[in-house]
Each structure stands twice: as C-alpha cells, then as structure tokens.
Amino acid sequence: MTTRVNKHERIDAAHAGQRLDAVLAELWPDFSRSRITAWIREGKLRVDGGAVKPKLRVSGGERVELDAELEAHSGVQPQAIELDVLVDDPAFLVVNKPAGLVVHPGSGNPDGTLVNALLHFDPGLAPLPRAGLVHRLDKDTSGCLLIARTTTSHRALVAAMKRREIKRRYQALVWGEIIAGGTVDEPLGRHPVDRRRQVVRRDGRRAVTHYRVGRRLKGATLLDVELETGRTHQIRVHMAHVRHPIIGDPVYGRRGAPAGLSEAQRTAWQRFGRQALHAARLGFEHPDTGEPVEAVAPMPADMRELIEILAADEGD
Template sequence: MTQVPNTIQLEASTEAAHFGLRLDQTLADLFPEYSRSKLKTWIQDGNVSVNGEVITVPRHKMQIDEVITVHAEMEVQVNSVAQDIALDIVFEDEHILVINKPADLVVHPGAGNPSGTVLNALLNHVPDIDRVPRAGIVHRLDKDTTGLMVVAKTVPAQTHLVDQLQRREMSREYEAIAMGTMVAGGVVDEPIGRHATKRTHMAVREDGKPAITHFRVIEKFRAYTHLRLKLETGRTHQIRVHMAHLKHPLLGDQTYGGRPRLPKGASNAFIDTLRGFQRQALHAAQLSLFHPESEEWMTWKAPLPRDMQDLLEAVRQDTKENPEDMI
C-alpha cells in the first residue's frame, strides 16, 4: 500500500436542485467521486468556500448559482496490487489513457472482486498512477458493458476530466439492443436513485438525481430494436434503468429486464443464441472530450464487439424468417 499527498482543487456552481440542501449534501452530489465523510472533513477543516467565503458548517443551507470551491490535501491510499492484465489501449499520452474495455472485466476492486480489475491493470501499465485518486479512473462501465472509458494519469488531468463530466461537456454515446420494437427515438428525463428495497439496484424515483438519456433507432426488428444512446448525465446503470422504465429493457439484462422474452415462432438456433448471450447488450461506442492539457476536442470510436455483432445478425435473421410480425 502507498500513501501520497495530493492537492485537490475543485469548483462547481449550484443548480436549482441544490436549493435548500446542506453544504455537505450538495458537495456529495457535485463531487460523487469523493466519500461523504471526506467531504464533511474538508468542510470542517476550512477547505471549502462558497462565493469566496470559507464555510466550516456542513449543515449550511445552499442557494442557487453559488460557486463552491474546494482546496484540500488528500492522502491517496492504493491497497490494490499491480497485475499484468492486458489493456486494449485506444489512445495514450502523458496525461490520459483511453481504453476499450471488454466484457466480464470489473473497473474497480470491490466486494467479490478484490483483484483482476481495470485498476489492477492500470497500476501495472502506469506504476505511478497510484498517486492519482482511484488510480485515475474518472468514470466507470458496468462489468458486462463493453467499450470506451478514459483514465487520467495525473491529478490535474483527473480534475479537468471530472469537471467536464460535471459540466456535461464530455460526450458518451452507446449502442444497445433493446427488447421490443421501438418506432422512434426520444429522450428519457427521469431522476434515478437507489432502489427502495433492492440495495444493489437503481430505479426511477422522484427523489433521485436528475438523469437524462437521448436515444434514436438505428434498426428495428420484429421483437428487438438496435439503438444509439447519448448520456447527458452519468448515473449508475442509467441507460439500463431508463430503458427498463420505457418497458424496453436491454436484451440480456437480467437485473432490470429479467429472462429473455422469446418471440413466437423463433427457431431453436435463435433461442440458443438468446440464451447464450449472458450480459446486457450495451457498448460504449464513442467518447469525446476536451484534452486536459491541449484543450483540443478529441473523439474515439470502438466498433461493436464480436458477441454483439453476432447477436445483431441473429436478430436480423429471425426477422427475415418472420417478416409477417414486423410492425
């Protein structure tokens, strides 16, 4: 384990949703990558200012359009070990790393996954990344979601990228296969929070955090739809929860969609394909952001992985064999 002090500098403005909230609650919403206890300690230690005035009371009530600034020292602890795990690197320089994550790879160690993660691979590939909080991980993909994610190799780069996420400047686009036939695209603007009884699940709920997902139809089939989706916010399981809310859960998503719905008249080969696809059909296909050093707008693309390509071809073939069921 290593312990390295790092200077944390954060800034954000409050929105309508923060009106009347406590300062510690507002910080937790604006800077979710830091623990609530750490944020509270920073407030009490005089490391947080509101409109230029240092506030040391966590229960201080917030107004709209206030500028919150955090300037603090943080001891970064990395308990994980470096592991020689191959990374599909799409781009790398001295500031950032963009990878194409495969399925069945957890991003960050946790309960049930103490090692064998993206973080362990990063510690091996960039040994001094242990000086950056969370080993530079800025945003996550679910274990079984494939595609692009960016990692910061320095603290300033991480601060810059996190700020882009909070300002909704970073663009993340996905491809997915949803159950049911959708005839048009649209927007889901529904808040997401922790499920009331299933603590590992998320759900649409009135007291949740704002969540907005844009989607359009790429191709429709007799029982499924190939979608392109763009996140305006980045809540946990956002696409999966929003699509389930529309009654079009992602194919293979047993958490939010249950077992695959078999269309009538499906061939045995197609049924075997559906049952053999053991993850949600979701892929982070495109990532765009401002480079933290040069400020250049950069875009990367990752093609659909083979398993989703094969699944799409099977769905397409099923529709050809049952054209009378097309809407």
Template sequence: MSQQLELRAIVDEELAGARLDQALAALFPDYSRSRIKEWILGECVRLDGELKVKPREKVIGGEEIVLNTVLEDVVEAQAENIDLDIVYEDDDILVINKPINMVVHPGAGNPSGTVLNALLYRYPSISEVPRAGIVHRLDKDTSGLMVVAKTLPAQTHLVEALQKREITREYEAIVTGTMTAGGLVDEPIGRHPTKRTHMAVVATGKPAVTHYRVAEKFRQHTRIRLRLESGRTHQIRVHMAHIGHALLGDQTYGRLRLPKGASEELIAAMRGFQRQALHAVMLRLAHPITGEEMEWHAAVPQDMLDIAEALRVDHKLNPDLG
C-alpha cells in the same frame, strides 16, 4: 489513504477586484473552480490569516493565501499486471476499450482484477491522482470506451468537462420490444427505495437525460444508439427499462422475452447471452490540456454482433410474426 495538500500564494495585483474563488482558480490552475469553492466553504482557505471567508469576497491584491486541505481517494489498491486495450495514449490521458466481465474500480466482492489495478501496475505515478485518474465508469458487463487522466491537472479538467456535459459518449444497445422512433428520457435517477443495490427513476434522484435513436428493427427487439448528457449509475439500463424497453440480457432491470415462434438456435443464443447488450462505441472530448477536439470509436464486440445477427435471421425467416 488521504493526502495532505498545502498551497501558498500572494494574490497578484492584476487580480484586484476579482472574486476570491476566481483569484484562487487563477493562482492554482490545476484545480477546478468548483473544487476551490468547496474548499473555501469548508474553511480550508485563509486570506491574510482570516479563515471565515466567502467565495464571492473581493480581493485587492497582495493578500497572502494559504490553502490546507486533504485530497481523498489516493489509491491504496494493489498494482496488478493485467492487459489493457489502449486505444489512445499521451502524457496526460489514455483511452481504453474495456472488455466485458471487468470491473472498473475495486469494491465489495471485487478487490482485484479491475481496471484500476491494471492502471496502477502500468502507471505507478497515477496512484497520486484521485481514483487513479478514473473519470467515469462502465458497469462490469458493459464494454467500450473510457477516458482516464494520468495527471491531476488532466483529471481536474476532465471532471469539470463531464459536469458541464462537454464530453460526448455514444453507446450501442439492443433492447426488448420494437421501437418506432427515437426520443429522449429525461427522468431523475437515484437509489431504488427498497432494493438498495438497484437504481431507479425516483423524484428525489439526480437529473439524468438519455437520447436514443433507432438503428435497426427486429421482430420483438430493436438495436439502438444512445447518447448521454449525464452519467448516473446504470443510467441507460434504468431509463430504457423505465420506458418499457429493458436491455437484452440485463439480469437486473429486465427479463428474457423470446420472440413468438423463435427457432431453437435463437432461443439458445438468447438464453446464452448473459450480460446487458450495451457497448460504449464512441467518445468525443476536448483534450484537457491542449484543448484539441478528439474522437475515438470502438467496434461492437463479437457477442453483440452474433446476437444481432441471430435476431436479424429470425426477422427474415418470420417477417409476418410480431
């Protein structure tokens, strides 16, 4: 469902000489300048009745502003009584620790049982916020921390902070192969040219940067920490596969690689690990309303601890096998 939005204001004399987009950002602080610029370019803004105006146009003060637009993505999904692991909550935001096997947003094949359905039940007013306040997503089988905006001003500021790379997200993962040192992957990501449900490193993709460092080495696997600068779909999974270190358990971008001479116990554990070994372990941001620096941590889930311990035991029992 869409929501019609009409805003009216008179340009304050103190804004004389400012660009139109700057003036509107001051007059309507609930919306980011990038969103306001899109509205101006989309001919949604009238300045003293004039429609064809430009973001850089200077204002003199006293003009009448009329903004008419449509807010998309006002949520139509059904509210469902689903438990959420809430790490932090105030009037503006909440941070949740998403479990594995939970989809963030309804889509084809997953119309219910999602984080969004749960948010609508717990916070009915969040239906008025685009995407029910969801600022960034985690894959179904990726666990960990997510921030959600409870109000439109909070969502606007969080989206802007994410675009400016002012939100820090760190992940823990187990990858195939032995890494000798950390590094970064700076490669664009877009739709796979032939597999439309997959993402890939492609020249025409959007910029994507992933930093990683080694946390622990096993015989033929490595436990790593990663930090995202951007937030492309499947970014960590695609980037790690691109450099030859696909995530353990990734059914889409990797394949099962058993260590030489692996015990029956380890083989069973690895074959039984049916999701990518990826967990959003840390989230740091400036509160969208108060500006306070905040940081949260989520413990690595038991299934990842168990598979890491199985690889650790294997490494101790077979130190000479590569």
C-alpha cells in the same frame, strides 16, 4: 506521494433525507464512499463550516467543503492485466474495457480490476484519485473509458464531465421492435428499499437519455444512445421504464425471450449472459490543447453474434 484535494459542493434538494457520505459518493464518483467517510471523520470535510458525522441526513442546500490530501494507491497493487488502449496520450488514456472486468477494487473484488491493470501500465497514475478514472462503467458494460494521467488533466476532464462536455455514445440491444427514436427525460434516484437499484422518482436527479434506431431485428432493436446526463445505471433504468429493457440485464431486464423467435434465436437470446450495452464512442476536448478527440471501441464479439442471429430472417 500525495495530491492536494480541494472541492466545494452545494447539496441539491433532491438528496434531502439521504446520508451525507452516500450523497457525496454519488456527486464525486472519482472518490470511493469509504474514502469520503474517512475524510468526514477526520474533519477534513465540513458542512456549512462545521464538522459533522458521515451518517448526517442532509436537508438540501448545505455547503460542503473538502480540504484534504490523497495518498497514492498504496493498498492497490499493480497487476499485469492486458489492456486494450484506444488512445495513449501523455495527458490521458482511453481504454476499451471488456465486459466482466470490474473497474475499481471493492467489496468482493479486492484485485483483478481495471485499476490494478492501470497501475501496472502507468505507475504514475498512483497519486491520482481512483488512478485517474474520470467516469465509470458497470462490470458487464463494455467499451470506452477515460483516464486522466496528470493532476491538471484530471481536474480539467472531471470538470468537463460535470459540465456535460464529454459526449458518450452507446450501443444497446433492447427488447421490442422500436419504430422510431426518442428521448427519455425522467429523474432518477435510489430505490427506497433496495439501495443497489435506481428508479424513476419525482424527487430524483434530472436524467436525460436520447436514442435512435440503429437496426431493427427479430424481437429486438439495436439502438444508438447518447447520454445528456450521467446518472448511475441511467440507460438501463430509462430503457426499462419505456418497456424496452436491455437484453440480458440481470437487474432491470426481463426473463426468457419474446415469442416469435426461431429455436436458434431463442437459445442465443437466453444464453446471452450480460446486459447488451456497449460504450461505443467518447468525444471530448484535449485537456491541454483544446483539440477535439474521439475514441471508438468496436462492438464486442458476443453482441455482434447475437445481432447476426436475430437478423437472420430480417425483413429489410
């Protein structure tokens, strides 16, 4: 079973100098880089009307056209992995992804992923790009994840995400006792050396993160965060940029724990084994009816426990 895929994209100047396949994997997160590379090699993806190679370095302004067929996920096997389904609708699902669960099979994670679980839950997702995933969460970020269940809803929800009409709200435990909320409006792009990292860079893509104080704690603050844009690692990079990195972040965070904590607080802080980031709410219009939909994922136990320990001698 196959699904027809037709896409058009104008490459932004912010991507100048990057490989075509890497750029399109970022712009089209519903397709893997390997899938995009294969389409380029097969001549199904053309740039300014002509065939190119995946390693083409873009200049910005190129017109990209894709006309291809996407086969069902024949290489990804359904697996009976438990799912916490928050919303079960004929057009879409919203699941509460636990921390530690990889979203999609890839290098080092051939199975045991959310996609394997989704294909077991609903075999009808197989023909859809990435089994219907509309967006992604990092392995160690928990919370709301949206999955389309039909070709029509997938097209509508991906377009709504691109237009920034899907509201994503997070809870983040960060270093430092923040007094007031704010906005980080700083462009993001890949690190020039470590391609797995994102950094603030003048030639990056616009990225805007809004945050407000949810609760002040000892040495930390629980923030309510809303994304205006959705760049890779956006919240993690932006909070590190303003010197309030997320607790437990292995890439953008700090080691150890701040001064002034009790022994119990220090131990709990240092033992927290992931970035303390949770996708708490997801708001969007139903792709078929236009009615408002809101999904809420309760904060996981590990974050709740750390908050209560850090609040033990709170001065409120």
